Structures are given as structure tokens and as C-alpha cells.
Amino acid sequence: MATRLATTMCNSLKGRPVQGRIFQGKEPPQFIALFQPMVILKGGVSSGYKKYITEKSVPDDTYSSDGIALIRVSGTSVHNNKAVQVDAVATSLCSADCFLLQSGNSVFNWHGTSSTFEQQQWAVQVAELLKPGAVPKHAKEGTESSAFWFALGGKQGFTTKKVTQETVRDPHLYTYYIKEGKFEVSEVFNFSQDDLLPEDILILDTLAEVFVWVGHCVDSKEKQNAFDIGQKYIEFATASEVLSPDVPLFKVTEGNEPCFFTTYFSWDGTKATVQGNSFQKKLSLLFGTILHSESNDKSSHSNQGGPTQRASALAALSSAFNPSNTSKDKTYSSNPGEHKQRAEALAALSSAFNSSSRPAAAKPPPRSKQGSQRAAAVAALSTVLTAEQKKEQAEAGKGQLSRSPSLDAHDGNSEMGDPLGISTEGSVGEGESVSENDEAESQLVDENEGGDQTFSYERLKAKSSKPVRGIDYKRREAYLSDDEFQTVFGVTKEVFYQQPKWKQDMQKRKTDLF
Incomplete structure (x- = not known):
């Protein structure tokens, strides 16, 4: 009854809420x-x-x-x-x-x-x-x-030892597939937010919790079976004595990720707000413009005009990557290696998009191959377009020092013809993702800047009887002195901020600084 009621409430809100299944004795922190x-x-x-x-x-x-x-x-x-x-x-x-x-x-x-x-x-x-x-x-x-x-029925002996905490390990991200009727998983190593493709269902296992992430382009029937997929994974992992059968299970939909899910990623909110499939989202992030598909007025899963749109997009990209040899503006280099790179990108894109235009009666390839094919195509597109734009920015920088795009620079880019209706006026960063080390260093700088004032641990705790006012409560630990920080966490600030964010949050919860 409770499950049916929760599902009905979730459906009435168009699937936006996070659904969870929790057993007594395994209550997660956000539930408590x-x-x-x-x-x-x-x-x-x-x-x-x-x-x-x-x-x-x-x-x-x-x-x-x-x-x-x-x-x-x-x-x-x-x-x-x-x-x-x-x-x-x-x-x-x-x-x-x-x-x-x-x-x-x-x-x-x-x-x-x-x-x-x-x-x-x-x-x-x-x-x-x-x-x-x-x-x-x-x-x-x-x-x-x-x-x-x-x-109590008389005096007896009892334990004097503290109950040991559950084992903590790094989280793991998986894709799943059915092979000969058996549930199988494939791990996504060194995962990041970019691995969450709208066409896929992925499983995040943190040992303490299991999340089933559902992309908005997934078939509606598969969306309804998200909990069944999560349960199959738990049974699969329990068989190898890795996971408890009573582990909390959550269903998370794309665009509605809660903080206790995003904490396991280097999360970028701007990426989460971009609409469209993997290809459209990548283009949007590269060019700084959110694309609007012509099929938005109809069902997002309609295939009408799909092959035509793909063919038009590929033709436009082909025209962009292979400009006329008679052009006076030598925007693109004639280096054979670069032409080869463009050709490989186009081949990968063509393979990815043509594969999804097969007749409905044809047997679809395994999900893992589709995801890998799309990822390869998107990565190829990102590599080529980013390299091209770097070159254009470098050439434009020789003639002027301003970061604002000039009319001349815009005209130089007109060789692309803007066939997809994408604005290139927005500047593109030299890299979309930041390494964990760079992010940790930048985070450390921010924390140190906010930590000019220091307060005692007793006043910074979430349940302090004399709490500090006017501080950033999301980073209470930054206001500890260096000595007290090391006493509380057992490590220096430098070491602490080099850890993944989910580990930082876990330690902050233990010390009541979350």
C-alpha cells in the first residue's frame, strides 16, 4: 500500500521527486x-x-x-x-x-x-x-x-566496546545489460557528471546506498521499471557478499538530482539545466547556447523527421569541417592530421546517429554499446570543435587584447555558415571539466579566503549552544584554526580539500560540521 501510494504521488508530480525504499535499521542520514x-x-x-x-x-x-x-x-x-x-x-x-x-x-x-x-x-x-x-x-x-x-530482570554483563561503523569505500558507477537472460553490469571507471547520458539508466553504488539514475530520454516503460532494475542489481551484488540486501534504494531522474546524490560528483549545475539528448547537450555546452529541438512541440520520443534531422546535422557538420579550398580566409589549418581528425569525428557521429534510425522491428544492440557509441561521438565532436575554437581565439588574440568578440572575429567564423542555428558569440572555456586536483586547489583557496576569522569547534558545530552567526554554514570547517582543524579531522586543510567531496561531507557529518 505504501509503495503504491508513493508511486501515485510521484507520478502526479511528473516523476520529479526522489523515490526511496528504506528498511528499518538502515536509515540513511538524510532520512534521519x-x-x-x-x-x-x-x-x-x-x-x-x-x-x-x-x-x-x-x-x-x-x-x-x-x-x-x-x-x-x-x-x-x-x-x-x-x-x-x-x-x-x-x-x-x-x-x-x-x-x-x-x-x-x-x-x-x-x-x-x-x-x-x-x-x-x-x-x-x-x-x-x-x-x-x-x-x-x-x-x-x-x-x-x-x-x-x-x-531489567537482574544484573548481567554487557559490552563495553563501541559498535564498529560500516566499511566505507569509494562509490562505483555501472551500466547494466541483460545477457542470455542474466542481469550483468559494466563499471564506468573514473566517472564524472558527463557519464550521465540522457539515453541511459545508470546505477551508483556507494555501499551505504544505491541510486538508479534515469535519463529523460529513456523509454517510459523502462522508467517505470527503475526500482526493479535497482533490486536486480542489489540481488546481483548481494550474491557476491558485497552489499547488504537491506541497503537503501533511490530512484533519481535527470534534472532532479538531490544533494545527497550530486555530492559523489564534481557537479556543475549549468550542465544539469541543459535540455536535449547527449548530442544536443554537448553542442549547447560547447557553444554556450541551449538548443531547442524542432520536435519539442510533439512527444520527445517521436521519431518523425529523425533521420532527416540527423542527415541535415551531419551534412552541416561536414560542410563546417571541410570548408571550401577557394576561401580567402584561412581559418582552418591545412595540416593533414587535422583533416584526419575531423574525418574521424564525422565518422563517429555518423555511426552514432545512423544506428538509432534503424527500423523499429530490427533488434536493437545492447545498451552498453549504444552508450559507448554516443559517448565516442560526443567526445570526438568535443575534441575537434574545442581545438578549432582555441585556434580561432589564438589568432584573434594576436590582433587585439580584449576578450569581447569583435565583428571581424565573428565574420571569420561565418565560414561555418552556422547551419545548425547555433550562436557562437558566447565564449567557450578551454576545458569543460576540471580535474579533481585543480578543483581541490581552487576549493582550498576559497576556504582559506573565507577563513580569515577563526572560531572554536564548539561554536561552529551544527548543534552548538552558542552558535556563530554570519558565517557560511555550508563550510563551517573553514573557520577552524589550522591546529584545531587537524585535531578535529586528523589531517591538514590541504589534505582534507584534496579528497573527493563525498568524503569531505561524510567527515563533516561525523564531526557535526555539515
């Missing part, structure tokens, strides 16, 4: 942050639960305000603090956490020797929620009263 406080109690009040315990003849252990209940309180930030009801026995205790023991009208606030002050404060808030107005009896580990142990 929605509930403050988040308290998970045993049992249930739904008719389905009541029917289940009746059919199975199992005792009903649903929480009641006048019964005996033991609740573990863990976590210190809004992204990981939750209270969970556990078995009311002494062996459930742990020195690293705080516990609330409810026995009739009495409430004991027990805190282990390794628990933090924030956990103890959080336990008081949960006690007030469960028993409004009741004054909890504080019990430190080793000073428990006989009434405390009596409610």
Missing part, C-alpha cells in the same frame, strides 16, 4: 534528519500488524507508556541521532551509548562511561517526549540502583 527526534518503538498499531501476530500466535510487544521499555540513544548530530527500543534485558546495554529505562511511572537515564555529553542531552529530550513532565533518575554506569537492575 527529517525526524527530530527520531524514535523507533517496537510493535505497531496497524491492522496488518495485528493480523500478523494473530495468525503467527506471537506475543504483542507493542510499546505502551505504562510498561517496561529499554530505549538506546545513539548519535550526536541531526544526521545520525536516533532512539531505538531494544529488548529490556541487561545484555542490551553498551558503554558507548545512553539508555532510557521506562518502568511504570519511573524513567531511568543511564549513560555509559564512553558516552558523550551530547548523547546525554539527547536522552533527556527523548525522555521528555515519552514521559512529559516526568523527572528522569540519572544512573551512571557502575552506580545503578537495585530498582534499575530489577526492571
